[in-house]
Amino acid sequence: MTYFGDKAPEVTATVITLAAIAYVVFGMRVYTRIRNRAWGMDDWCMTVATIPFTALTVSCLGGSFKGVGVHEFRLSAEQETEGLKFFFFFEVFYCAAIIPIKLSISFMLVRIASGKKKYIQSLYAVSAMFTLMNLIALFYIIFHCSPVQYAWDTSTPDGSCNPAKVPADIYYATTAVNITTDWFCAILPISLLWNVQLNRNTKLSVGVILSLDAL
Numbered sequence: 001m002t003y004f005g006d007k008a009p010e011v012t013a014t015v016i017t018l019a020a021i022a023y024v025v026f027g028m029r030v031y032t033r034i035r036n037r038a039w040g041m042d043d044w045c046m047t048v049a050t051i052p053f054t055a056l057t058v059s060c061l062g063g064s065f066k067g068v069g070v071h072e073f074r075l076s077a078e079q080e081t082e083g084l085k086f087f088f089f090f091e092v093f094y095c096a097a098i099i100p101i102k103l104s105i106s107f108m109l110v111r112i113a114s115g116k117k118k119y120i121q122s123l124y125a126v127s128a129m130f131t132l133m134n135l136i137a138l139f140y141i142i143f144h145c146s147p148v149q150y151a152w153d154t155s156t157p158d159g160s161c162n163p164a165k166v167p168a169d170i171y172y173a174t175t176a177v178n179i180t181t182d183w184f185c186a187i188l189p190i191s192l193l194w195n196v197q198l199n200r201n202t203k204l205s206v207g208v209i210l211s212l213d214a215l
Contacts, residue, residue, distance in 0.1 A: 012061060023050075045103045052100075081152055088152050102181065103131065130181045133173065
């Protein structure tokens with residue numbers, strides 16, 4: 001039995017809207033790159049990202065019909081377990097999707113920084129940092145409970161999870177790394193465009209577009 005109330009409809013509407021925008025933009029990107037014969041590593045990374053992103057979207061939608069966004073007191077034990085299962089897979093696929101998405105942005109900046117060794121080395125270092133941190137978070141989310149299903153079903157016999165402080169510390173560390181590296185990738189285009197022979201308005205426009213990943 002499902003309970004589709006409280007904030008669940010808003011969750012559903014938000015997921016559908018953002019997913020639709022993402023798929024349309026991705027389709028436009030693929031069309032443009034193929035037409036201009038400019039397909040690169042950044043495009044491959046974004047293409048790979050659509051797989052966990054789709055799974056993430058399905059998990060969010062499924063969760064919205066299984067208790068996510070609903071006040072806990074309205075849910076039965078079975079409904080709460082189902083909601084937690086979808087939320088578990090949401091966390092897993094989020095970490096799996098964010099890695100190729102961020103790598104795509106980094107490789108795009110590597111293209112732009114062609115020939116500028118210090119910028120390229122910095123981008124590779126930043127990419128290694130956020131990839132490692134998100135992989136740690138990914139595997140921790142999957143295996144912090146034994147057996148795995150104990151993460152959403154505490155009625156599983158002989159199950160246990162690590163203390164709550166441990167995942168909290170990993171989440172904070174991962175968030176800090178992601179925010180820091182996002183801002184690095186957002187600010188980098190400013191220095192890349194500093195000495196480019198473009199008028200001020202064009203530089204500003206291009207810089208803003210390249211810095212949108214800060215959002």
